[in-house]
Amino acid sequence: MNSFMLSRENFDKIRQEILLTWPTGKDLSLEEGIAYQKQIPPEKNFAVAMRQASENKETLIQPRAGVALIQDHIKLLQYLETEGGADLLPTTIDAYTRQNRYQEAAVGIEKSLQARTSLLNGFPAVNHGLAGCRQVTEAVKSPIQVRHGTPDARLLAEITLAGGFTSYEGGGISYNIPYAKKVPLQKSIDDWKYVDRLVGIYEENGVRINREPFSPLTGTLVPPFVSHVVAIVEGILALRQGVKSITLGYGQGGNLFQDLAALISLKNLAREFFAREGFDDYELTTVFHQWMGGFPEDEAKAFSVISWGASVAVLAGADKVIVKSPHEAMGIPTKEANAQGLKCTRQAINMLRDQVFPIGRKHQAEIDQIEKEVRCIMNAIYRLGNGDVEAGVIAAFAAGAMDVPFAPSVHNQGKILPMRDNEGFIRVFNKGNLALDDEIMDYHRGKLEERAAAEGRQVCFQMVTDDIYAISKGRLVGRPK
Amino acid sequence: MINVVLGVIGFDCHSVGNKILEAFFVESGFKVTNLGVMVSQEEFIDAAIETDARVILVSSLYGHGEIDCAGLREKCIEKGLENILLYVGGNLVVGKTPPDEVERKFLKMGYDRVFGPDCELEKVVELLNGDLEAKKDCD
Numbered sequence: 189m190n191s192f193m194l195s196r197e198n199f200d201k202i203r204q205e206i207l208l209t210w211p212t213g214k215d216l217s218l219e220e221g222i223a224y225q226k227q228i229p230p231e232k233n234f235a236v237a238m239r240q241a242s243e244n245k246e247t248l249i250q251p252r253a254g255v256a257l258i259q260d261h262i263k264l265l266q267y268l269e270t271e272g273g274a275d276l277l278p279t280t281i282d283a284y285t286r287q288n289r290y291q292e293a294a295v296g297i298e299k300s301l302q303a304r305t306s307l308l309n310g311f312p313a314v315n316h317g318l319a320g321c322r323q324v325t326e327a328v329k330s331p332i333q334v335r336h337g338t339p340d341a342r343l344l345a346e347i348t349l350a351g352g353f354t355s356y357e358g359g360g361i362s363y364n365i366p367y368a369k370k371v372p373l374q375k376s377i378d379d380w381k382y383v384d385r386l387v388g389i390y391e392e393n394g395v396r397i398n399r400e401p402f403s404p405l406t407g408t409l410v411p412p413f414v415s416h417v418v419a420i421v422e423g424i425l426a427l428r429q430g431v432k433s434i435t436l437g438y439g440q441g442g443n444l445f446q447d448l449a450a451l452i453s454l455k456n457l458a459r460e461f462f463a464r465e466g467f468d469d470y471e472l473t474t475v476f477h478q479w480m481g482g483f484p485e486d487e488a489k490a491f492s493v494i495s496w497g498a499s500v501a502v503l504a505g506a507d508k509v510i511v512k513s514p515h516e517a518m519g520i521p522t523k524e525a526n527a528q529g530l531k532c533t534r535q536a537i538n539m540l541r542d543q544v545f546p547i548g549r550k551h552q553a554e555i556d557q558i559e560k561e562v563r564c565i566m567n568a569i570y571r572l573g574n575g576d577v578e579a580g581v582i583a584a585f586a587a588g589a590m591d592v593p594f595a596p597s598v599h600n601q602g603k604i605l606p607m608r609d610n611e612g613f614i615r616v617f618n619k620g621n622l623a624l625d626d627e628i629m630d631y632h633r634g635k636l637e638e639r640a641a642a643e644g645r646q647v648c649f650q651m652v653t654d655d656i657y658a659i660s661k662g663r664l665v666g667r668p669k
Numbered sequence: 670m671i672n673v674v675l676g677v678i679g680f681d682c683h684s685v686g687n688k689i690l691e692a693f694f695v696e697s698g699f700k701v702t703n704l705g706v707m708v709s710q711e712e713f714i715d716a717a718i719e720t721d722a723r724v725i726l727v728s729s730l731y732g733h734g735e736i737d738c739a740g741l742r743e744k745c746i747e748k749g750l751e752n753i754l755l756y757v758g759g760n761l762v763v764g765k766t767p768p769d770e771v772e773r774k775f776l777k778m779g780y781d782r783v784f785g786p787d788c789e790l791e792k793v794v795e796l797l798n799g800d801l802e803a804k805k806d807c808d
Contacts, residue, residue, distance in 0.1 A: 283731050287680045287707075296736060306763055309732035337682075367682050369707045408685045485787055517786065519760035520732050596684035596706040653689060660787070 190466075192428040192578070194385040202382055206342045210290045212317030213343050218389065221350030224322075225395040234331035234355035235396040235433035237276060238473040241507040247476075247541070248508040249273070249498075249533050251526050252335060254280030254310035256300035258320050261311050262327040264523050269330055272527030273534055276508060277328055279353065281336035281344065282310035286367065288340055290314050309520055310336070313348050321351025333357060333398070337367040339376045345383045349390060355398035355435075356387065359422035361581065362402035365597045373582045373599050380422075381429055388430025399431045400475060404439030406594045407480030408656060409606040411614045412438065412450035413561035414592060419454065420461050420566065421581050427467045435507070437475035440497045442664045443612040448545065449554035451476060451504035456555075457562050465577070476506035478533070482660035483516035487525075490514040491532050493659060498536035503545040509533060517660060554613075561628055565590055568623030588621030607652045609635035610642050612664040617647060643668055671801065672722040674713060676704035679737030683730035686759070690726065690790070697794045710741050714748050723801055724754035730786070734761035735774070742779025754800055756793070758784030 207213035230236045241248045251268050255261050261279070268274045284293040293312040300307045313321055313334070325332055333355035334348045341358055349356065360377030368376070387397045401422035403415045419436040426434055436458055438450045451474060458472060478497030483490050494512050501509035513529035515521035521529070547555075568589045573580020584590035588601035595602055603620025615632040616624065633647075640647045645668060654666025673694060677687050684706050691703045702720050704712055713725050725745075729737060738757055745753055757780045761771050772783040782796055 283680045283733060289680060292680070292736075296733070299736065307733070307736060309763055366684075369682065369705060406685060515765050518765040519730075519786075520763050522764060525765070594685045594688055596682045596687075649692075653692070656685065656689065 190428055193388070194381050194429060199382065199385050199389070202342070203346070206382075207346065209288070209343055210314055212314060212347060216318065216346055216350055218350075221346075222390060222393045222395055224350060224352065225354070225390060228352060228354065232329070232331050232354065233396065234276065234333055235398040235471065237331045238398055238433065238435055238507055239471050242471075242473045245505065247502050247506055247537050248275035249511055249530055249537065250276035250278060250333070250508055251511050251513070251530055252278050252280045253523075253526055254278070254282065255306035256282065256297050256308040256312060257306065258316055258323055260306065262324055265324065265328050265332075267523045268527055268530065269328055272530035274530055275330060277330045277332040278335045279313065279324065279332060279348075280310040281334065281338065282308040282312050283337075284308070285310070285312045285314050285344065286336050286338040288338075288343075313351070314344055318347055318351050321348055321353065325352030331355065333400070337363055337402070339364045339368045339371045340379045342379055342382045345386055349386065349397060355400060356383065357400045357402055358383075359401040359418070360425060361418050361422055362405060365585070365592050365595045365600045366402075366406045367596075369596050370598055373585055377425065377578060377582070381425065384426045384429035384431050387426075391430055391432055396433050397431075398433040398435060399426050400435040400437065401426075403437030403475070404477045404480040405592050407439055408594045409481070409608070409614050409652070410439060410441075410593060411561075411606050411616060412441065412446065412453070412558045413565060414604070415439065416450070416454055416457060416558065416562045417565045417569070417590060418592075420458050420562070421569070421577055423458055423462060424465050424467075424577050427462060427465065427470060432469065433471045433473075435473045435475050437477060439477040439480045440500060441614045442479065442608075442659065443614070444500060444503075445551050445554055446613045447500045448504045448547070449551055449558055451506055452547070453555045453558040453562070457559060461566060473507040474505075475508045475510060476501035476504060477510045478512045479659060482657060483512065484660050484662060485517040487514035489662065490516055491528075494529050494532050495536045498533040499540055502537050502540040503543070509537075557631065561624060564625055564628060565623050584623070589623035591620050591622050605649070605652055607636065607647075608639070608655045608658075608665045610639035610665070617652065639665070670698065670700045671724075672700045672702065672720045673724050673726055674702045674704065674716045674720065674722045675726045675728075676708035676713060677706040677728045677730070678708055678710070678713070679729065679731075679733050680707055681729055681731040681733065681737070682706045683728070683759075686730065687728060690728070693790045694726075694794070710744055713741065714744055714750065717745075717750060717753060718748065722753065723804070724756060724797060727755065727757040727780075729757070729759045729761055732760060732763040734759065738775065738780070739778055752804060754782075754797070754804065755780045756782045756784070756797070758786070758788060758793075760786050
């Protein structure tokens with residue numbers, strides 16, 4: 189037990205309140221949930237699957253998927269497992285549940301029943317309750333994870349972990365700043381302490397639950413150092429509550445060398461800062477997200493984006509890759525389109541799995557650059573928090589020393605403006621108040637000037653807009669018309 | 670200067686396009702009140718009344734558009750905004766659906782124009798200027 193750990197007394201007090209926020213929470217027993225988890229076979233445990241993938245140097249594939257009704261959701265998952273060949277399954281939670289609007293979710297379930305199709309963009313797990321979740325987790329053969337975007341995910345965690353899910357995505361920063369408008373960072377971090385502590389209690393009772401901070405953040409030109417800082421801080425916050433299986437991630441940027449450097453540096457940096465915090469007993473694995481920004485509408489073009497993401501994931505040695513579908517530009521995919529994304533990904537992985545990509549001097553320089561940037565921001569966080577990473581990260585967001593591009597939260601300054609350099613590396617155009625030193629900024633500026641010269645225009649905001657829509661329009665760098 | 674109200678409806682927090690739309694409409698000479706993400710129908714209407722807006726630009730990217738957008742026209746009329754233009758755009762329904770089917774659905778709900786996720790913003794402004802001109806003749 190460390191001094192940051194939520195005490196059992198406080199945990200129980202919060203638990204009593206949180207279980208009463210919707211009728212399906214009322215009769216939940218933690219002991220019964222732990223007993224239920226214990227009879228789940230190891231081949232269905234997410235933490236085991238991630239550890240084995242890492243040991244065997246495999247890249248597992250996982251889709252996103254969730255619909256309103258239990259039977260339809262089961263059919264969807266079974267299809268992705270058998271026809272799509274997914275190694276790991278998701279249950280994506282609908283947007284009403286993510287905002288704790290269970291009444292609206294109930295209306296969505298009702299309307300979906302009437303329409304005979306899902307009008308919700310995910311599975312409303314709180315409304316379906318413990319029995320509904322167990323129906324889902326028992327109907328599939330693979331490890332299954334809750335994927336969402338919930339600032340206050342305490343009740344959802346209680347229900348889904350007792351319901352047989354063995355991995356839980358999210359974190360107090362990554363499920364607030366890109367997913368909420370007005371939730372204070374201290375509030376979401378406190379609420380996620382509860383979730384991590386719940387996972388810690390399962391752990392202490394012999395059940396290992398995997399935790400995965402949401403790395404891509406806004407999915408739009410996020411420089412590697414920005415998502416790395418969030419991943420590392422959330423990793424530390426989870427370790428403090430007794431979590432042992434942590435999967436840190438990175439969302440594809442688009443330039444091969446930057447993406448390889450990002451995934452390699454992420455693991456090094458996480459180990460460095462976890463050690464600094466006094467942690468050495470944990471399982472660290474990685475996830476790579478295929479392109480999270482705007483997709484081409486043309487399905488053949490979309491497959492190209494998916495295949496490129498799959499390729500980079502393998503070459504970078506990611507333990508798992510989150511897969512997109514050819515319907516991405518239009519929103520939520522059909523089960524057929526979702527399975528196609530999985531097959532496309534599998535083919536690329538199998539063709540590249542035995543190949544080794546050598547890291548040359550130029551690539552090492554990019555790894556060093558990302559590490560320098562992350563240490564720069566992390567040092568500011570420790571400085572602002574008088575040595576404590578939690579207080580520091582809250583202060584850093586308030587001061588803009590840490591800043592996420594294009595995020596909806598008012599607690600994020602949003603002054604950072606990223607754009608691509610001439611080779612498609614994501615660089616910082618305007619740093620706002622980010623705690624990056626002059627040497628780093630000179631490097632970024634120099635790279636952007638190279639592009640400006642090549643395009644015969646000044647470095648300008650139009651380039652940012654051009655870059656945001658570039659991939660959906662058919663290329664990586666948003667060149668002038 | 671023509672006032673427009675802009676926002677992402679319901680519990681949708683897709684913020685990137687919203688920031689681009691704001692920049693584009695400001696550049697096109699409109700006075701933009703951007704309510705950001707997660708905006709309720711009531712907030713749209715209150716802002717439209719407060720700013721004397723001629724048009725409300727509603728975005729929805731997450732698939733719940735069908736539920737979130739229904740009833741806005743009726744609420745506008747209730748609050749005395751009989752003449753306001755309602756534009757809606759984004760990924761408005763769950764799943765890949767033919768655009769004309771989506772358009773029909775939202776026109777029936779009382780929206781004046783319906784746009785997909787890939788619409789050309791120059792075209793939207795052109796249509797808007799035409800619709801504003803036509804409304805002027807009705808007044």
